[in-house]
Amino acid sequence: MEEKKVNENESNLPKNFIKEIIDEHNKSGRFNNKVHTRFPPEPNGYLHIGHAKSICLNFGLAEEYKGKCNLRFDDTNPVKEDVEYVESIQTDIRWLGFDWEKRLYFASDYFEQFYEYALVLIRKGKAYVDSLSADEIREYRGTPTEPGKESPYRNRSVEENLELFEKMKNGEFKDGEHILRAKIDMSSPNMNLRDPAVYRIRNTSHHRTGDKWCIYPMYDFAHGFSDSIEGITHSVCTLEFENHRPLYDWFLDEVEAPHHPQQIEFARLNLSFTVMSKRKLLQLVNENIVDGWDDPRMPTISAYRRRGYTPESIRNFAEEVGVAKRNGVIDVGRLEYAIRDHLNKIANRVMAVINPVKLVIINYPENVVEELEAINNPEDETAGKRKIPFSKELFIEQTDFMEDPPRKFFRLSPGKEVRLRYAYIIKCEDVIKDDDGNIKEIHCTYDPETKSGMSNSNRKVKGTIHWVSAQHAIEAEVRLYDRLFNSEDPTGDKKKDFLEFINPDSLEIKTDCKLEPSLADAKAGDKFQFERNGYFCVDTRYSKPGKPVFNRTVTLRDTWAKMQNK
RNA sequence: UGUCCUGUGGUGUAAUUGGCAACACGUCUGACUCUGGAUCAGAAGAGUCCAGGUUCGAGCCCUGGCGGGACAACCA
Numbered sequence: 085m086e087e088k089k090v091n092e093n094e095s096n097l098p099k100n101f102i103k104e105i106i107d108e109h110n111k112s113g114r115f116n117n118k119v120h121t122r123f124p125p126e127p128n129g130y131l132h133i134g135h136a137k138s139i140c141l142n143f144g145l146a147e148e149y150k151g152k153c154n155l156r157f158d159d160t161n162p163v164k165e166d167v168e169y170v171e172s173i174q175t176d177i178r179w180l181g182f183d184w185e186k187r188l189y190f191a192s193d194y195f196e197q198f199y200e201y202a203l204v205l206i207r208k209g210k211a212y213v214d215s216l217s218a219d220e221i222r223e224y225r226g227t228p229t230e231p232g233k234e235s236p237y238r239n240r241s242v243e244e245n246l247e248l249f250e251k252m253k254n255g256e257f258k259d260g261e262h263i264l265r266a267k268i269d270m271s272s273p274n275m276n277l278r279d280p281a282v283y284r285i286r287n288t289s290h291h292r293t294g295d296k297w298c299i300y301p302m303y304d305f306a307h308g309f310s311d312s313i314e315g316i317t318h319s320v321c322t323l324e325f326e327n328h329r330p331l332y333d334w335f336l337d338e339v340e341a342p343h344h345p346q347q348i349e350f351a352r353l354n355l356s357f358t359v360m361s362k363r364k365l366l367q368l369v370n371e372n373i374v375d376g377w378d379d380p381r382m383p384t385i386s387a388y389r390r391r392g393y394t395p396e397s398i399r400n401f402a403e404e405v406g407v408a409k410r411n412g413v414i415d416v417g418r419l420e421y422a423i424r425d426h427l428n429k430i431a432n433r434v435m436a437v438i439n440p441v442k443l444v445i446i447n448y449p450e451n452v453v454e455e456l457e458a459i460n461n462p463e464d465e466t467a468g469k470r471k472i473p474f475s476k477e478l479f480i481e482q483t484d485f486m487e488d489p490p491r492k493f494f495r496l497s498p499g500k501e502v503r504l505r506y507a508y509i510i511k512c513e514d515v516i517k518d519d520d521g522n523i524k525e526i527h528c529t530y531d532p533e534t535k536s537g538m539s540n541s542n543r544k545v546k547g548t549i550h551w552v553s554a555q556h557a558i559e560a561e562v563r564l565y566d567r568l569f570n571s572e573d574p575t576g577d578k579k580k581d582f583l584e585f586i587n588p589d590s591l592e593i594k595t596d597c598k599l600e601p602s603l604a605d606a607k608a609g610d611k612f613q614f615e616r617n618g619y620f621c622v623d624t625r626y627s628k629p630g631k632p633v634f635n636r637t638v639t640l641r642d643t644w645a646k647m648q649n650k
Numbered sequence: 651u652g653u654c655c656u657g658u659g660g661u662g663u664a665a666u667u668g669g670c671a672a673c674a675c676g677u678c679u680g681a682c683u684c685u686g687g688a689u690c691a692g693a694a695g696a697g698u699c700c701a702g703g704u705u706c707g708a709g710c711c712c713u714g715g716c717g718g719g720a721c722a723a724c725c726a
Contacts, residue, residue: 098663098664098673099664100663100664124726125726126725126726128725128726158726160725160726161725161726163725164725164726214724217724218723218724221724222722222723225722226722227652227722228652228653228721228722229651229652229653229722230652230722231652232722259724260724263724264724265724272653273652273653273654274652274653274654274721275652275653275721275722276721278722281723281724283724284724285724286724300724302723302724302725302726303725303726304726307726323655323656323719323720324719324720324721324726325720325726326654326655326720326721327653327654327655327720327721328721329654330654349655351656351719356661362726404662404663404674404675405662405663405674405675406662406663406664406674407663408656408662408663409655409656410655410656410657410662410718410719411655411656411718411719411720412661412662412663413661413662414661414662414675415660415661415662415675415676417661417675417676418661418662418674418675418676421674421675421676424687424688428687428688429688433685433687462685462687462688463688463689492686494686495686503684504684505684505685506684507684509684536684542684545684546686547684547686548683548684548685548686549685550685613685613687615685615687616685616686616687617685618687640685640686640687640688641686641687641688642686642687643686643687644686645686646686647686
């Protein structure tokens with residue numbers, strides 16, 4: 085047999101258009117076969133799953149091509165930014181499993197250098213101080229289909245521009261009084277080239293540079309230079325910056341920057357049933373529609389972490405959805421698939437009853453407790469086994485019993501048999517109700533010959549249900565989370581606000597759940613599969629010793645529920 | 651009535667650069683099962699936005715349409 089040889093420098097991951105561009109660069113030697121990327125968040129909010137895609141892309145590319153990836157905060161707008169965010173962002177990236185090593189940078193570290201570049205432009209006659217108001221500038225800019233017109237201040241002398249810019253820097257003006265603009269082309273069909281703003285006056289202190297500056301550079305000016313200074317080869321960003329690329333290149337060319345990176349744009353992640361814009365997420369937080377940035381219903385990385393998602397699942401998801409330039413929407417079901425897939429392999433199984441109803445085995449002796457053996461994870465032998473107590477009185481799931489069952493109902497109903505997982509086959513003999521007709525207890529008999537593992541325990545029954553011994557059960561609160569929106573595209577309806585699509589049932593709190601006793605010492609963040617229910621984790625905020633709170637990460641695939649929906 | 655980007659099963663990505671459209675999720679069968687989970691076996695589903703052209707041969711190339719997206723912050 086001929087062995088397939090895999091080139092060590094070539095990964096087995098699928099190619100995307102960015103890797104193809106990199107391959108071409110490597111072939112032509114444009115960047116000396118180096119790959120150096122960066123993830124450049126603005127510290128003005130929490131990272132969400134869309135950022136996760138970008139993080140996986142940038143760090144992933146670096147890893148794959150044996151290059152490096154920097155973390156750089158794009159902190160050029162002090163009025164919106166905050167140190168709280170620079171902390172959370174680092175936490176989230178580390179949690180995802182990426183390492184920027186010593187390369188933690190801030191655009192604000194380069195303010196001095198940026199200022200020098202601005203002077204170069206002014207001296208070349210490529211930038212000027214404009215004294216129009218913001219409103220006037222907008223009017224002069226024209227529209228996408230009409231050319232703009234030049235500012236009356238456009239032809240100030242270099243000397244005057246230098247002097248004015250100096251005064252801007254020295255804090256001699258109020259916000260908005262003047263602005264430094266690049267002198268390009270007011271009639272360019274690309275709006276970004278119509279004399280874009282370069283430096284604006286902000287008499288605001290910056291979270292890192294304090295009061296040293298009262299002028300701050302704009303994104304387009306600062307970003308390319310930051311990339312250049314750091315030796316970035318491939319500056320990967322989202323599609324909306326496509327029209328900015330000519331400007332990115334213009335700045336670098338005009339100051340004759342020694343290193344000129346390649347900007348590459350890809351389609352940002354859109355998820356169905358989800359809103360992703362920072363503004364809208366902030367609104368959900370501010371209006372207390374959710375319980376903070378890390379509310380498990382949010383699409384933020386911190387929320388997914390709290391909800392029980394694993395870094396691996398998010399990275400797999402990012403790899404699976406791929407990278408392209410076409411805008412599309414990914415089905416949230418894919419994210420849910422990714423976390424089920426991972427948790428299936430690593431989460432220990434456990435029995436927990438979320439909506440309990442009492443079940444009494446009338447022919448089982450009082451005061452007897454059996455210790456039954458249960459498998460922790462059928463997908464992982466090394467997870468071992470544990471003991472579960474069994475006794476006369478149990479709790480089972482309300483939904484596992486029906487007085488009047490439909491066809492194909494494999495669970496318990498009067499006169500029918502079912503297996504209690506890891507225990508016996510039981511038969512429903514009687515149903516005890518209160519005066520209002522609510523089921524209080526279900527009475528069953530058990531067959532002692534059918535204990536799990538016994539030689540003649542192989543009798544076939546249609547269903548197996550989970551249970552918890554009543555006297556041994558520990559009580560817990562369980563939070564059942566569902567999608568935050570009940571519309572596939574909450575922002576797609578122009579006539580309705582996205583808040584009208586909030587799913588009123590996105591959180592259901594169950595307070596009298598009964599769990600098997602092994603869960604007594606579960607710690608915050610621990611993840612389990614509640615058999616036949618879903619994956620759950622111990623909440624990191626509300627769970628207290630002796631008063632545990634579990635979050636539902638995701639349900640199990642449920643073909644029974646699917647059948648019922650038809 | 652501009653510029654740039656983009657159109658491939660329901661969804662998302664591929665197609666060794668011109669050679670029978672593949673993979674994943676989803677959907678549907680069936681098997682297995684002490685989780686209606688997982689697993690296994692299989693199926694349906696696109697002829698690649700449209701119309702021309704080049705070619706023995708086009709999802710890939712050319713021409714012209716049509717659809718979708720982005721751009722008018724002193725945000726990033």
